[in-house]
Amino acid sequence: MPLNLLIIERLESAGSPFASPMISFGLHETAAGELFEMPSMRGYVLRMAGQGRTEPHEERFDRLMVAVTNLHLRDQTDEKSQSEINLKAGEVRWIPKDSDRAIVNLDDTACTFITIEFN
Numbered sequence: 001m002p003l004n005l006l007i008i009e010r011l012e013s014a015g016s017p018f019a020s021p022m023i024s025f026g027l028h029e030t031a032a033g034e035l036f037e038m039p040s041m042r043g044y045v046l047r048m049a050g051q052g053r054t055e056p057h058e059e060r061f062d063r064l065m066v067a068v069t070n071l072h073l074r075d076q077t078d079e080k081s082q083s084e085i086n087l088k089a090g091e092v093r094w095i096p097k098d099s100d101r102a103i104v105n106l107d108d109t110a111c112t113f114i115t116i117e118f119n
Contacts, residue, residue: 017118018042018061025057035114043116050108051112058100061117065093068112087113 017039023032029052035043045068046054056076067087076082076097084106087093105111 008119016059016119018117020060022117026055028053028055030054039119041116041118043114045112045114047110047112048103048105049110051105051108053104054102056100056102060094061119062097063095063118064116065095066116067091068114069110071111072106073111074106076102076104089096 015033018037022034022037022042022044027046029049031047033045035045037043065085067089069089071085071087073085074082075085085093086101
């Protein structure tokens with residue numbers, strides 16, 4: 001069943017604000033927009049054109065990916081390791097920190113997802 005309501009409550013806080021910018025990696029055929037930022041979590045939306053991608057970047061924070069549209073993405077965590085992310089609109093996926101990755105939209109149509117990062 002698609003997600004109708006998502007409630008996230010951060011029980012612990014690192015106490016200090018995020019030290020790095022929200023989007024600190026290159027985007028190709030992809031637009032990003034800030035949704036909110038608090039000391040313990042922040043959110044942004046990414047809209048990727050068909051075959052759009054992000055440049056490889058380090059994931060410094062645990063994050064939750066929320067599919068706004070259906071997603072068919074390639075998640076490449078290094079030169080040899082990759083997997084596919086297939087989510088229907090409303091589904092979510094947890095992505096742990098401490099990995100380098102690049103994301104590619106494998107579809108020919110645009111997709112949209114929300115990322116919530118936890119400090």
